Amino acid sequence: MGKRFWLAGFLIFSQIIFTFVIWVAxxxxxxxxxxxxxxxxxxxxxxxxxxxxxxxxxxxxxxxxxxxxxxxxxxxxxxxxxxxxxxxDPFTRFLRPSQYRSLQVSTAGELTGIGLQIALDAETGSLQVIAPIEGSPADKAGILPRDRIVSIDGTPSEALTLDEAATRMRGPAGSKVVLTIERDGKSPRSLTIVRDRIELNPVVAKLDRTSAAVPVGYIRLTQFNANATTELAEAVRDLERQGAQEFVLDLRNNSGGLLQAGIEIARLWLDEGTIVYTVNRQSVLDSYESTGSALTRAPLVVLVNRGTASASEILAGALQDNGRAQLVGETTFGKGLIQSLFELSDGSGLAVTVAKYETPNHHDINKLGIQPDVPVALEQLEREQVATSDDPQYQAAIALLDQATVLAGAPDQAAWSKQTAPKRRLPFLSR
Missing domain, CATH: 3.30.750.44 (Transcription Regulator spoIIAA)
Incomplete structure (x- = not known):
């Protein structure tokens, strides 16, 4: 009896040790x-x-x-x-050392390739264009937001991860890549694109003295990289020195970039108010607030389209929900997830979705986008037509600014907000 007890005890003890070895060793x-x-x-x-x-x-x-x-x-x-x-989750992905370095370089302000911001469609799995970088080979080839990339140099995009696709489109200046593009049910077409060095100057600015009742400062923000906040602030100051009394901020085809850059740029326009809420895995809300030091209080209209994504949507949502600006254009792309980069010990890395964001009025835009206050459709424009009489979205923005000037009697931000800002929506939580 004692032996049997000892044996059973030994077997139980052995099982514990064996399990410990498997799970802990x-x-x-x-x-x-x-x-x-x-x-x-x-x-x-x-x-x-x-x-x-x-x-x-x-x-x-x-x-x-x-x-x-x-x-x-x-x-x-x-x-x-x-x-x-x-x-x-197509946005949580592994980056080989060369891919990790390339992603770091692109956010720092340099890039060589064709200049496309891409994503995987969460529903279909297809490779989709968020937006071409302005002035890039892809932009000059006529590629548009929401275009689908069917193949790259003959390799079906379905066989590639997001970063493999990006790697195949990068390459030395002067080399060629062939993309097969599909658009809105039309027959696929092949484009041969010559890679080039891409200038990532995030800000383009000019003073428009002829379109509106008062001089308008036009600023096009193409990317939220490490230089964006400083360059945009300098553009605002320079335009005001030239006499700008109103502003149009163009976020069309801006596919995003650094979250912190989006927050800092929102602070350039806002004296007070929440800029964005982030929601983590425990549904805990954190928020980023304006700091009470807006660079200008001049009236502002923001241009958006289907290529306005991620950090651009954070900025547009903050300005819209705080009554600081009205949005003109098309519904934005709808990317409301936040990724962080983590470097592994061998130089490779991970891009990991760490949170989602909500606008100040708790609007979850992921897969939904942000609705403009004034919807205006737009066909493709040549670069020289942007922000001219040939640009209907820009002209609609000018009309809004002129309306504010007439109603207020002066281009004052407080009067602009009172007369033309959309009604604030009651907050709601979107989970």
């Missing part, structure tokens, strides 16, 4: 490849916006992978990509 005896995989797993485990991890056991995914040999760096990369793919 990997943490103490990982190979270099397993350590890199585990590093990526921990980042997602700590930061990813969905605490259910797409309704799957995130710990078990780690355990199953660590029980397999990872014999090379390529196998490790594949394992990380497979792990991230299980989240079914």
């Amino acid at each position: 990997p943490a103490y005896a990982l190979t270099d490849e397993q350590k890199l995989f585990n590093e990526a797993w921990r980042i997602v485990n700590r930061a990813y916006v969905d605490e259910t991890f797409n309704d799957q056991n995130w710990w078990m995914i780690r355990q199953k992978t660590l029980q397999k040999p990872l014999r090379s760096r390529e196998e490790t990369y594949t394992a990380i990509q497979s792990m991230l793919a299980s989240l079914d």
Whole structure:
């Protein structure tokens, strides 16, 4: 009897030890490849916006992978990509060292390639154009927001990840890439595009003395990179020195960039009010506020279209909800998710969706976009037609500014807000 008890106890104890070895030992005896995989797993485990991890056991995914040999760096990369793919989030992705460096360079203000901002359509999985960078080879080739990229140099885009597609479109200046483009149900067409060095000057500004009742400062913001806030602030000051009394801020085809740049630029226009709410995995709201030091209080109209995305939508939503500006144009793209970049120990990296954002009135724009106050459709314009009499959205913005001047008797921001600003919507939470 005592022996049987001892044997049963031994078996139970052995089972505990055996289980302990299986579940705990990997943490103490990982190979270099397993350590890199585990590093990526921990980042997602700590930061990813969905605490259910797409309704799957995130710990078990780690355990199953660590029980397999990872014999090379390529196998490790594949394992990380497979792990991230299980989240079914096209914006959370693995970046090889060259891709990670390229993404850092693009936000710093330099780029070589064709100049396309792209995304995966969450519903269809197709590769979609957010917007071409102004003046880039893609822009000159006539590629438009919402165009679908069917193939790149003959390789179907469905076979490529987002970053693989981006890598194939980059390349040295003077080299060529062939894109097959599909637009609104029309027959696909192939475009041969010559890569070039792309100037990422985020701000284009001019003084318009002829279109409106008073001089208008026109500012086109093409990207939220590291230089954007400083350059936009200087443009506002310079235009006011030249006599600008009203402003048109053009965010058309601005696909976003750095979140912090969007927040700082909103502060240039707002004396007070919330700029954006961010909502993390615990549904905890954090907010970014204006700091009471607006650079100008002159009347403002913002131009938006289907290529206005991400940080551009944060800025447009902040100005609209705070009654600082009216929006003219088309419904924006609808990207309301925030990614952070994390560098891994071997120089590769992860882009991880860490939060979603809501406008000051708690409007969740993801997949919905922001509705303009004055809808105006627009066909493709040549670059020299932008912000001229040939640009109906710009002309609608000028008409709004003229209306404010007539109603207020003077181009004063307080009068503009009182007379023309849209009614504030009651806050609601969108989850």
